[in-house]
Amino acid sequence: MSSPVTFVRNQWYVAAYGREVTTEVLGRTVCGEAIALFRTASGTVAALADRCVHRRFPLSAAPSHVVGDTVVCGYHGFTYDGTGTCVAVPGQSRVPRTARVASYPVVEQDSFVWVFVGDPALADATRIPRAPWLADEGWTTVSGMEPLAARWGLLVDNLLDLSHETYLHGGYIGTPEVAETPITTEVDEEARIVRVSRHMADAACPPFYANSTGMTGRITRWQDIEYFPPCLYTLHSRVAPVGVLPPAEGPDDGAFHVEVVYAITPSTETSTYDFWAVARDFAQDDEEVSRFLHDSNRTVVLQDVTALDLLETVVAAEPAGTQELSINIDTGALAARRMIAAMTASTTTATTAAADAATGAATQAATSAAVR
């Protein structure tokens, strides 16, 4: 059967939008790990393993609930603080020393709640990729999340190759010029960014931009992707009537700026959270434009969801090692796959090394215990 799905651990992933995390406990599964998210009375977000230490009841399931800065298990009342330490159990005043659940490092940034999946000692918040427009008053943003019943790599392939807009999203964001215009791909190994650019000098204006900007004629349309594997994808989109922007490169003043952001969060091996956001620097107070962009982008995302869910059934059924055929439009996705494979390998090596070190330490401890 098909190749196994791997996760890149020791990474930050978006588990939710900040607005989704309230004093109602929210359950999300990230890289196969069930996480209970809640906002404490003091306003901070806590992310705990979603499995009570007593009899495994999920802390995200009713009637589990938040009280002040704690979450109370809905089965027998074990109560945990935001670090996962159990602070109360029923029927006795002494709380067992081992009563705790794992907690995840959390950072709220750019409207997202990021959690670190892996060894918490390696969590470095400065490594979280940025999408500053989403929480910036100078921009107006619409956003949402659609769950995919497909492995996360299929979404990476999808976003890194926008030539599919012409075929899958015709009538929304696709026009013939997207598929016709060659891309340039750049890989920054050190910063771990894959960049894919497509600059269309003279293109039809798709309804997505015609209806939001009011442009009617032909446009110059630049798409500059920056993908931060594995978890964040940004598309810097610049559109303007032909003649306002230089044909290929140069200053983009005078253009309409749209920042399209996707957070790609593997849930299980065959399901993925597709967080999407569209930020703009024009028609900022126009609610009709906001509604239009929200509904259009959601429709586009759902077109991808339908295609990728279907693709998952195909991929899942094929024998391991089944070949694909790649062409020029795939260079960005192939570069992303290579970078992800290297990250997966280094995480696996690090994990193995840590396990080896732990085994070594255990052996050493056992040996010295025996010597004594």
Ligand code: FES
């Ligand atoms: S399962 Fe949570 S208190 Fe018993």
Ligand SMILES: [Fe+2]
């Ligand atoms: Fe798409």
